[in-house]
Amino acid sequence: MPATGTDHIVTAYSDELIQLAQSIAEMGGQVELAIENGTKALLKLDRELADLTIIADQRIDDMQRNIDDMAVSMIARRQPMASDLRAIITSIHVANDLERVGDMAKQLARRSLKLEGMSLQPTFYNGVKNMTALVLRQIKDSLDAYSSRNAAAAIQVCNHDDEVDAMYTSLFRELLTYMMEDPRNITPCTHLLFCAKNLERIGDHATNIAEHAYYLQTGKQLTSDIQELHRTQIKA
């Protein structure tokens, strides 16, 4: 039986929604890769990888612009109903967060170029390495919560942000002690302090994405009250 005109429109529309979700997933994958490469460039002072990460950020920026254009064009042509409109607007926000995370990864790569030729003790790097693993996990989990529309998983990501903050505070203090021990450590450790701050901010963006995921699924803002409530429920 041939499809009616209406069927055709409906199918094409849902295709567009799927395409939008796929574009976010693809952008998320590129951003995760950028974090991994940016940190690897930093830890190994690998200039080639740093350059690659910096160039790759342009592609991430283009992806955001495409998602934006796709979303605006869908709203204009399809005049979506409430729940679809929410999904489309949320995709604009998530792409915005991912673009900023891409920027942070680029800054990690750029920082490696500034560290070239400085004497860095391997121990300086341990904290940065551990923090990278944690925030990468947070980004992955927030994107999973978003793509699977899992409100409980979104809350978990928000709750884990405390761990990122605690790790950052501890790393901040550690780097400061290296600086006080020897003035020659001041310049390299200052650069590493900024790297730690970038990673902490990546963690904040993971929380933002998780909050968008929660809103998408429930239609409600994930306030700290709700987080607290869920925390109490988990503990109880």
Add this chain to the structure above:
Amino acid sequence: MPATGTDHIVTAYSDELIQLAQSIAEMGGQVELAIENGTKALLKLDRELADLTIIADQRIDDMQRNIDDMAVSMIARRQPMASDLRAIITSIHVANDLERVGDMAKQLARRSLKLEGMSLQPTFYNGVKNMTALVLRQIKDSLDAYSSRNAAAAIQVCNHDDEVDAMYTSLFRELLTYMMEDPRNITPCTHLLFCAKNLERIGDHATNIAEHAYYLQTGKQLTSDIQELHRTQIKA
């Protein structure tokens, strides 16, 4: 003569567009105030003002959510045509940037609480003071370019970002020398380094807002190529 039904709908719609623009302007005003108060709290180590700035940020966050809701509701109900849709979507982006600037101002205020009780020489502050004046000007100019839809003014803001970056680099080096001179300067100067970075990022958000203003007026992305072209034209 009584207004027809259509007239009524058209008027109410343009009222909504004006209200959206006013909300952005109001949010911009609050954000400018937050930058001023955040820096004042930092420079005078004024705990009360710091607390006020931190609390005021919640209001800025609420303003962003309201602008978001207003925009989504307008799109859903009014099904705007291309140019209005561009204006509405752009307002979501600008509110997002303003919210982040509010966050930076809050972080400046928070930093003042960490500096309490530390011995800080007044000269440490000069660079931060000058940078604040510059980025505050950039935010004001970008919001003016946005509200007046002035593409030339938007380009000016983007071009002035180089000054912000140059001032940041110079301040970074200056603070590093204080740290090397005396280990007791390390902790306070590290905090000031982060303040300088926050201010530099406020400058980046001003550039983003200017780019949105340019896009709104011209329908084109303000790429570095276009900026270069305009720069050459100004010089010629």
